[in-house]
Amino acid sequence: MTAKAFQDYYPDDLSYCYGCGRLNEHGLQLKSTWDGDETVATFTPQPRHMAIPGYVYGGLIASLMDCHGTGTASAASYRLEGREMGTEPPLRFVTASLQVDYLRPTPLGVALEVRGVVEEITGRKVIVATTVSAGGETCARGRVVAVRMPENMVPPSQA
Amino acid sequence: MTAKAFQDYYPDDLSYCYGCGRLNEHGLQLKSTWDGDETVATFTPQPRHMAIPGYVYGGLIASLMDCHGTGTASAASYRLEGREMGTEPPLRFVTASLQVDYLRPTPLGVALEVRGVVEEITGRKVIVATTVSAGGETCARGRVVAVRMPENMVPPSQA
Numbered sequence: 235m236t237a238k239a240f241q242d243y244y245p246d247d248l249s250y251c252y253g254c255g256r257l258n259e260h261g262l263q264l265k266s267t268w269d270g271d272e273t274v275a276t277f278t279p280q281p282r283h284m285a286i287p288g289y290v291y292g293g294l295i296a297s298l299m300d301c302h303g304t305g306t307a308s309a310a311s312y313r314l315e316g317r318e319m320g321t322e323p324p325l326r327f328v329t330a331s332l333q334v335d336y337l338r339p340t341p342l343g344v345a346l347e348v349r350g351v352v353e354e355i356t357g358r359k360v361i362v363a364t365t366v367s368a369g370g371e372t373c374a375r376g377r378v379v380a381v382r383m384p385e386n387m388v389p390p391s392q393a
Numbered sequence: 394m395t396a397k398a399f400q401d402y403y404p405d406d407l408s409y410c411y412g413c414g415r416l417n418e419h420g421l422q423l424k425s426t427w428d429g430d431e432t433v434a435t436f437t438p439q440p441r442h443m444a445i446p447g448y449v450y451g452g453l454i455a456s457l458m459d460c461h462g463t464g465t466a467s468a469a470s471y472r473l474e475g476r477e478m479g480t481e482p483p484l485r486f487v488t489a490s491l492q493v494d495y496l497r498p499t500p501l502g503v504a505l506e507v508r509g510v511v512e513e514i515t516g517r518k519v520i521v522a523t524t525v526s527a528g529g530e531t532c533a534r535g536r537v538v539a540v541r542m543p544e545n546m547v548p549p550s551q552a
Contacts, residue, residue: 260441282419293456
């Protein structure tokens with residue numbers, strides 16, 4: 235049995251994100267799940283996602299961390315409240331800030347593992363430490379500060 | 394007359410970056426130029442680049458800052474040396490770290506202006522402060538630490 239990803243619980247109106255929306259046919263469709271107390275996602279970049287021959291462009295790494303971070307923030311908030319994801323009221327997050335340190339070139343053509351660890355979770359803010367690794371080697375480290383989605387961003391059907 | 398963009402001077406082998414490579418037909422093809430002592434690029438996201446309805450996804454903002462930052466680092470280094478871009482030996486940069494603060498939701502459907510200011514330029518490292526704005530309003534602020542491309546990343550034909 236494959237665990238349902240965090241993003242699979244997002245309501246349809248919030249599932250068009252280029253990075254992680256399951257309904258964005260042009261997007262990356264990142265899928266994040268729990269792995270014990272950490273979160274994990276796997277993504278294999280396409281040849282087009284090149285920086286220079288053989289390596290992944292930095293914006294993709296940032297995108298993976300961003301969407302994995304907000305997904306982790308949401309999942310961790312449900313878990314903290316002892317609730318199943320997808321139950322009402324929804325706990326939706328957006329990114330307030332993103333920090334990425336590129337430690338080494340990220341090879342293109344292999345599966346990348348994105349990991350998240352909740353560093354801090356306080357009310358409306360969740361801080362998630364993230365890594366992106368290839369073949370067991372950490373290529374980038376990051377930190378996502380996720381905050382609850384402002385009410386004025388919520389689509390009318392989800393308000 | 395339209396000024397040639399920084400990225401138009403990149404050698405062919407280094408022009409396939411998803412964010413700014415002029416030869417990546419699937420990519421964003423960002424074009425950065427000088428505007429006095431600042432650098433500027435304009436980019437209009439496509440509908441697919443959505444985070445949620447009406448707003449741009451954060452990974453795109455990060456990508457624009459990243460590529461504008463490394464382009465600015467290269468251009469500023471040539472300028473510091475009093476050389477025209479594209480002259481030998483080449484000055485190529487990659488991103489060591491990227492910080493993005495998302496100040497407000499970035500609207501989708503309008504042209505975004507990416508700006509860069511060199512904060513520090515010392516030998517192999519250039520720090521570029523960046524903003525992304527829409528309709529004159531700053532939506533995100535960032536900082537790119539760019540470093541000279543490691544020799545082992547340089548494609549053989551450009552070594």
